[in-house]
Every structure is written in structure tokens, then in C-alpha cells.
Amino acid sequence: MLWYVLKLLVLLPLIGVMIWGSLKLAKKMQGQFGAPTGGSKAVRIVESTMLSPTLRLAVIEFHGREILVSTSRNGLVRLAEAPARLEAQDIVA
Structure with missing residues (x-):
């Protein structure tokens, strides 16, 4: 024992x-x-906002396009798409 x-x-x-x-x-x-070896990633989450405990809006940048998606328990729904905005770090003088 x-x-x-x-x-x-x-x-x-x-x-x-x-x-x-x-x-x-x-x-x-x-x-x-699983990250690409080339340095930059193809998909980037630009912004995300929680609307309710089960619903979230997210802006995803993918190959020069910004895609607004809604995420919930049922999955993703594409709501809108637009050209990507230029950021200060992307502009070369």
C-alpha cells in the first residue's frame, strides 16, 4: 500500500x-x-467584428481582393467583395 x-x-x-x-x-x-515557404501568406484576416455570440463578420484579403464574410455555426457566407485597399506599408515612394 x-x-x-x-x-x-x-x-x-x-x-x-x-x-x-x-x-x-x-x-x-x-x-x-502548413505556412507557405515563400514568406507572405495568400490569405490574411484584415478585420473581424463579433455581432453576437454565434455570429461574426470578417474581412479577408485574398490575392488582392477583400472579401466580407459572415461566420456562424452553419459556416461561412460571402457577403461582399472589393479590391484590396493600399496600406501605408505597401506604398513605396
């Missing part, structure tokens, strides 16, 4: 530390896999 309690006191914190470490590593590595 003493051996069982001793193993429990040693292994339970060890398992907790392993779980905590794997969660920290997953958070640190999030978004690094």
Missing part, C-alpha cells in the same frame, strides 16, 4: 508537468506548420 501511494505521489505531478509542457509547446508552435 505504501509503495502504491509513493508511486502516485511521484507520477501524478510528473504527468501534470508533461501535460502542461505539451500545451505550452502546442501554443508556441501554433500557426507555424
